[in-house]
Amino acid sequence: MDNIVGTKSRLVWVVNLSALALVLLWLFPTFGLLVSSFRDRDQITASGWWKAMFPAEQTLQYRAPGAGDAVDENGVFVISGNVFEGGRGSVKSFGTSARDPGAFPAGETVPADDGADLTVLQNGDFRLTSATEFEGRRGMRIFVTSVTPPRFTFENYGRVLGAEGLGRAFLNTMTVSIPATVIPILVAAFAAYALAWMEFPGRALLVAGVVGLLVVPLQLALIPLLKLHNEIGLGKSYLGIWLAHTGFGLPLAVYLLRNYMVGLPREIIESARVDGATDFQIFLKIILPLSFPALASFAIFQFLWTWNDLLVALVFLGNTQDQLVMTGQLKELMGSRGGDWEILATSAFVTIAVPLVVFFAMQKYLVRGLLAGSVK
Amino acid sequence: MKARMMAGAAMLALIAGGAQAQDLKFTPGEDARFHWDSYEAFGAAHDLSGQSLRIDGPWGGIDKELFQSVIAYFEAATGADVEYTGGDGFEQRVMIDVEAGSPPGLAVVPQPGLAADLAARGQLAPLPATTADWLRENYAAGQSWVDLATYAGADGQEALYGFFYKVDVKSLVWYVPENFEDAGYDVPETMEDLRALTDQIVADGDTPWCIGLGSGPATGWPATDWVEDMMLRVNSPADYDAWVANDLKFDDPKVVAAIEEFGWFARNDAHVAGGAGAVGSTDFRDSPKGLFQFPPQCYMHRQASFIPSFFPEGTFVGEDVDFFYFPAYADRDLGRPVLGAGTLFVVTEDSPVAQAFIEFLQTPIAHEVWMAQSGFLTPHKGVNTETYGDPTLRKMGDILLEADTFRFDGSDLMPGAIGAGVFWTGMVDYTAGGDAATIAAEIQRTWDSLK
Numbered sequence: 001m002d003n004i005v006g007t008k009s010r011l012v013w014v015v016n017l018s019a020l021a022l023v024l025l026w027l028f029p030t031f032g033l034l035v036s037s038f039r040d041r042d043q044i045t046a047s048g049w050w051k052a053m054f055p056a057e058q059t060l061q062y063r064a065p066g067a068g069d070a071v072d073e074n075g076v077f078v079i080s081g082n083v084f085e086g087g088r089g090s091v092k093s094f095g096t097s098a099r100d101p102g103a104f105p106a107g108e109t110v111p112a113d114d115g116a117d118l119t120v121l122q123n124g125d126f127r128l129t130s131a132t133e134f135e136g137r138r139g140m141r142i143f144v145t146s147v148t149p150p151r152f153t154f155e156n157y158g159r160v161l162g163a164e165g166l167g168r169a170f171l172n173t174m175t176v177s178i179p180a181t182v183i184p185i186l187v188a189a190f191a192a193y194a195l196a197w198m199e200f201p202g203r204a205l206l207v208a209g210v211v212g213l214l215v216v217p218l219q220l221a222l223i224p225l226l227k228l229h230n231e232i233g234l235g236k237s238y239l240g241i242w243l244a245h246t247g248f249g250l251p252l253a254v255y256l257l258r259n260y261m262v263g264l265p266r267e268i269i270e271s272a273r274v275d276g277a278t279d280f281q282i283f284l285k286i287i288l289p290l291s292f293p294a295l296a297s298f299a300i301f302q303f304l305w306t307w308n309d310l311l312v313a314l315v316f317l318g319n320t321q322d323q324l325v326m327t328g329q330l331k332e333l334m335g336s337r338g339g340d341w342e343i344l345a346t347s348a349f350v351t352i353a354v355p356l357v358v359f360f361a362m363q364k365y366l367v368r369g370l371l372a373g374s375v376k
Numbered sequence: 377m378k379a380r381m382m383a384g385a386a387m388l389a390l391i392a393g394g395a396q397a398q399d400l401k402f403t404p405g406e407d408a409r410f411h412w413d414s415y416e417a418f419g420a421a422h423d424l425s426g427q428s429l430r431i432d433g434p435w436g437g438i439d440k441e442l443f444q445s446v447i448a449y450f451e452a453a454t455g456a457d458v459e460y461t462g463g464d465g466f467e468q469r470v471m472i473d474v475e476a477g478s479p480p481g482l483a484v485v486p487q488p489g490l491a492a493d494l495a496a497r498g499q500l501a502p503l504p505a506t507t508a509d510w511l512r513e514n515y516a517a518g519q520s521w522v523d524l525a526t527y528a529g530a531d532g533q534e535a536l537y538g539f540f541y542k543v544d545v546k547s548l549v550w551y552v553p554e555n556f557e558d559a560g561y562d563v564p565e566t567m568e569d570l571r572a573l574t575d576q577i578v579a580d581g582d583t584p585w586c587i588g589l590g591s592g593p594a595t596g597w598p599a600t601d602w603v604e605d606m607m608l609r610v611n612s613p614a615d616y617d618a619w620v621a622n623d624l625k626f627d628d629p630k631v632v633a634a635i636e637e638f639g640w641f642a643r644n645d646a647h648v649a650g651g652a653g654a655v656g657s658t659d660f661r662d663s664p665k666g667l668f669q670f671p672p673q674c675y676m677h678r679q680a681s682f683i684p685s686f687f688p689e690g691t692f693v694g695e696d697v698d699f700f701y702f703p704a705y706a707d708r709d710l711g712r713p714v715l716g717a718g719t720l721f722v723v724t725e726d727s728p729v730a731q732a733f734i735e736f737l738q739t740p741i742a743h744e745v746w747m748a749q750s751g752f753l754t755p756h757k758g759v760n761t762e763t764y765g766d767p768t769l770r771k772m773g774d775i776l777l778e779a780d781t782f783r784f785d786g787s788d789l790m791p792g793a794i795g796a797g798v799f800w801t802g803m804v805d806y807t808a809g810g811d812a813a814t815i816a817a818e819i820q821r822t823w824d825s826l827k
Contacts, residue, residue, distance in 0.1 A: 041689075045665075059670045097558045099582070101670040138695060141554060143670050226476035235478060315472055320461050332464040334592070336437035336685075 037345040038152040044341050046148075055147045057092065059101050064128055064139035077130045079139065084124040089146040094120040101143030113140055120144060156346040164343065166350055168321060169329035174354075175238055176313065176325055177306040180245035181299055187246065188253030189295065193283045195254065196261040197269060207258065213251040221247075222315045229316070236323070241316040248312065249302050260294035261287055296365035304355055326351055400452060401445045401745060409762045410748075411740035418453050418739050425455030427729040432470055433462035433484025433719070438685065439751065446745050450736050456729050470724070474499040479724040482733060485538065486719050487788040488524050489795065494722065495537045498530030501726035503734060508536045510738055515540070516755040517782055524784055525720055538720035541737050542746070543753050545772050546601050546680040546715040546785065547702040550664060554696075555672050566706040567609060571640075574647060577675055583649045586674035587642050588663025589656050589804060596800030598660045599638065599807065600787040601715065602678065606637040608713035609704050613781045620786045626820035627813060635803075635812040642807050649674040655807045661686045667697065678702055680717070681772050682751065694768040701775050711780030717788060791826055798822045 035049040046058035062083040070077045083091065095103035096112045104110050104120075112118040116130035126142060128134075161167035194200075195207055225244060226236075234240040264287065272282050288295075306312075310327040317323045324332075330347055337343045359366075405412050435443055440462060447458045461480070467490060473479050474494065485491045494500050508526075512518035525538035549570075556563070559580065564570040577584040589598050607616050611630050618624035619631055645651040649666045650658065650673075666673030668688050677683070684693045691697055704710055721737060723730045736742050744763040746752040753773055764770040776782070787795035802815045 061668075061670060098552070098555045098670050098672055099558055223472065223475050226472065226478070230476055230478045314465060314469065315476075318461055319463050319465075319469065320459070324463075328463075328465075332436050335464045 033345045033348055036341055037156055037349050038154070039342060040151070040153055040155065041340065041342050043148075043151065052152075053150055055149050057145060057147050059143060059145045061098075062142045062144060064126070064142055066137045066139045067134035068137070069139075070134045075131070077133055079128040079134065081126060082124045083120065083126055083142060083144050084146070089124060089148045091120055091122050091124055092145045092147055094118075094126075094142060094144045096140065096142065098141070098143065102145040116140075118142065156342045157350070160343060160346045160350060164329075164333060164337075164347070165321065165324075166326065166329055166333075166347055169324055169326040170350065172322065172324060173307060173326040176241055176245070176317070177303055179238075179242045180249070180306040181303045183242055184246045184249040184253050184302060185295060185299060188250055188257050188298070189288065189291070190283070191250075191254045192257030192261050193279075193287055195258045197282075197287075198279060210251050210254045210258075214255060216251075218248045218312070222311075226315055236316060236318045238317070238323075241313065244312055244316050245302075245306050245309075249305070253298050253302070256298050257291065257294055260291055264290055293365045293368040296362050297368070300358060300362050300366055303358055307355055400448055402748065404449075404452075409760050410744050411758075411760065414739040415449065415453060415741040418736060418741075422454045422732050422735075424729050424732055426457075427727070428457040428459070429481040429727070429729045429733060431458065431460045431462070431482045431484065431733075432466060432473070432480035432724075433460065434464075434466040434486050435460075435484065435719075436463035442746055442749050442751065445749065446742055449741065449745055450733060453736070454729075454732060456732070458729075458733070470494070474724060481723070481725050481727060481730045483722050483724045484541075484719050485722055486717070487796075488538070488720065488784070489789055489792060491525070491538050491720060491722050492527040493792075494724070495527040495529050499724060500529070500537045501723040501730075502529065502535035502537055503539060503723070504731075505536075507539065507734065507738075511536075511539075514738070514756060514758055516757055516777065518755075520782065520784075521755065524789075538722045539734050539737055540718045540720045540755070541742075543716055543718035543755060543776070544681045545753060545776055546717060547605055547713070547775070548679065548681060548699040548772070549702050550667065550677045550679060550683065550697060550699045551675055552667050552672065552696065553698050555667075555675060559675070561675070563700045564703055566703050568706055570703055574641070578646045582672070583647070583666075583674045584676055585641055585647050586649045586658075586663045586666040586677045587655045588658030588660045589807065590659035590662075594796070594800065595656070596802075596804040597787065597796075598679065599642070599803035600795070600799050601680065601785065602638040602642070603634055603803065604783070604786045605678075605702055605713075605715050606634040607631065607786070608715060608781065608783055609710060610634050610637055610708065612710065613713065613783060616783055616786065620789045622790075622823055626823060627816040632812050632816050635806060635816060639806065639812060643809070652807060652809075656804045681753065685751070694766060698768070699771075712778060713781040713783065714775060714779035715783055715785060716776070717785040791823070793826055794819065794823055 032049045035052050036044055039049070039052060042058065042060075043052070043056060047054075047056040060083070062085075064079055065081060070079050072078075091106040093102040093105050095101040096110070096118060097103070106120055106122040109117055109119040112128065114130065114135070115132060116128055116134070118126065118128050120126040120142065124144070124146070128140070161170075195203060195210075225247075226240075229235060229240045229243075234243075268286060269282055272286055277285070308327060310325075310331065313325045313328060317325065319328060330351065333343060333347055402410060404415055431447075433443075440460065443462075444460055447460055450456065451458055462484065466484075466486075470480070470483050470485075470490075474497070479499065483494075485494075491500070508522050511522050515521050521540045522536060525540060526534055526536050528534050529537075551563075559577075559582075561573060561576070564573050574584045587598070587602075589596050591597055604616075607619060610633055611619075615624055615630055619626070619628075624630065641647055642655050643652045645653075648655055649663075660679070664677045664679065664683055664686060665688065667675070667677055668691065684691070684697070687693075687697060693699075701712070701714075704712055721734060723734065740756065740759045743752070743754040743756050743759045747754065747759065747769065748763045748765050750765050750769070753769065753776060755776065761770060761773060764773065787799050789795065790799065798819045802810075802819050806812060806815050
């Protein structure tokens with residue numbers, strides 16, 4: 001007996017540890033993205049997100065002003081300024097050649113091009129002196145290896161929502177997702193009640209038909225359906241995509257809700273009938289409140305699916321500003337700003353914000369509704 | 377650094393602002409460099425008020441704003457209402473749209489292969505015969521542009537279906553002039569020099585090249601450009617044409633030699649930043665960044681004329697970074713071949729306003745407005761090259777004009793399964809260490825299976 005108990009507890013440990021490992025595996029990169037979304041481009045290139053809390057060492061190129069800004073100080077020509085241009089930082093070392101950007105420690109005076117001398121102080125002030133006049137419109141390059149303090153910013157979010165057009169796309173996605181979640185639930189709840197509790201010939205066949213539809217890939221229907229929309233004058237519009245999402249979501253919705261409703265106690269419904277309630281009253285007053293977990297779990301599914309959907313949106317909606325959904329906008333950003341991690345990380349967080357809220361607000365119904373619907 | 381970023385942000389804000397105000401970038405009649413007479417004449421000949429046109433194409437982001445600034449002139453001249461709805465995923469979108477019966481009026485197609493496919497399905501309206509004559513007369517190497525846009529329709533009848541507008545030069549090597557100065561390198565004039573420079577940089581303890589093939593589902597395409605460029609540098613233009621048409625087999629020793637030329641650059645750990653193993657996995661948009669690091673991760677980057685969009689913000693082309701022509705072998709006597717690409721306008725739904733827009737693209741002003749901004753090259757001989765917005769564009773234009781041979785990007789002309797399929801993946805396998813002859817033979821097998 002001791003043996004068995006021992007095995008069991010060890011198994012529990014294994015399960016818990018693997019769950020923990022999986023959670024960490026998912027959370028770790030997500031957290032990294034979150035941190036990155038608050039850092040600016042220079043910091044991201046200079047150091048990894050796990051170093052975000054520490055001062056970062058990075059090598060910058062600063063271009064000194066051209067000959068036009070030189071000042072004549074008693075026969076010596078001087079160009080001066082600050083390599084941080086007013087920003088904060090501290091120079092560790094500097095150089096005049098890209099091949100060896102950290103050649104000299106801060107504070108030293110070293111020979112630069114064309115007989116000039118260069119000094120860079122720790123606070124970033126530099127002084128370029130020459131006995132002869134400077135030439136050229138473009139000044140020389142000064143490379144500094146600097147230590148910049150950690151900095152976090154909301155600029156990325158402002159930029160993504162405004163200039164990069166994600167704000168508008170966010171609203172478009174909302175316009176698609178909310179009706180595309182509500183309409184199928186309304187239709188499916190009625191249908192599920194009828195299939196579960198109303199006696200009529202061919203009911204079993206209809207249920208079988210719905211189950212059969214579950215396995216039809218929606219990709220098959222895309223072009224013919226769009227053709228139909230074009231012929232009846234819907235074209236590429238929000239109404240079109242609501243109808244499409246409704247159609248694609250209905251089989252699962254009807255199946256899930258019907259299975260749940262069949263499991264409700266027959267006695268309640270029959271006693272209501274005896275008391276003279278009509279089918280509509282039974283549906284509204286008894287079935288609907290009792291089916292809330294199933295409705296909620298389907299709503300989460302449908303909402304997440306329409307929120308993350310790209311394929312259906314690409315087909316049934318145009319790609320103008322007022323119709324482009326967030327997944328489409330993200331895809332565009334990947335193309336045009338594929339190397340800008342701060343933009344992509346920020347976009348990712350804007351995208352997952354709503355699904356996260358929906359999931360945490362309704363997750364207690366998710367498991368309950370699913371289990372109740374499938375395991376009878 | 378900060379001031380630069382602010383400048384970048386200010387520029388973005390300017391661009392965003394320009395998108396909302398659909399007014400004309402350059403006031404008609406004001407700047408004498410522009411052919412305003414062509415604008416006036418076009419406006420006088422066309423009155424399309426109340427008509428509308430939808431154009432779909434692959435240009436998103438900044439290119440979209442620029443193209444919209446060109447459209448604004450068409451709208452002002454004719455009174456028509458034109459909407460450009462392009463962006464990422466154009467290739468799939470246009471197929472869905474024409475199949476479902478809601479095509480745009482005009483489509484801007486980046487691959488002639490796709491346009492040929494649409495024409496064969498009977499989804500395109502042919503352009504009038506006079507357009508072909510116009511192209512022969514007014515475009516540099518006019519006949520080749522006509523040939524590239526002539527396809528068989530659904531009835532098998534050959535006709536001109538596309539009008540090329542906006543071309544790219546691909547045979548460019550990008551470098552940072554000041555890094556070259558610091559290290560004492562000269563811009564190579566011949567392929568022999570380029571190879572010597574590569575060896576020289578390695579001998580100096582640095583890395584000469586940044587090469588990245590990553591591009592999501594299209595990973596591998598930058599390698600096909602390399603191979604095409606090499607094809608033109610070790611084989612004759614006739615061989616190149618035969619190769620694109622598969623009259624010269626993919627596993628022919630001539631093609632394998634071109635692939636191995638590319639391998640000399642990309643498969644040597646000392647030649648590429650991050651080593652040969654990183655070539656396949658580095659994103660092509662990230663790869664040029666090595667040029668701008670200190671100390672530089674690499675000194676050269678071979679990429680088409682569009683790549684400055686992916687340089688760090690605040691980089692001035694022509695000053696911070698410049699380019700030189702990807703040179704040819706001095707001892708092979710193949711001239712100065714140039715590889716390029718371009719976008720062509722096709723009529724997906726015929727209407728007077730769509731045809732008028734194609735006519736508008738024949739006016740010099742439609743080219744000059746974009747030239748005067750950025751990222752636009754044209755083979756139109758009637759434009760005033762003074763209007764090029766910056767000297768680098770003019771330099772690219774010169775490369776185009778000085779070319780002895782101009783060839784269109786071969787992978788865009790090959791069947792999709794090859795040029796946008798096994799050629800890409802095959803080149804990724806090759807950089808990962810596969811054998812050139814074996815990979816070429818595999819690509820040829822796929823091509824055979826298509827016939």
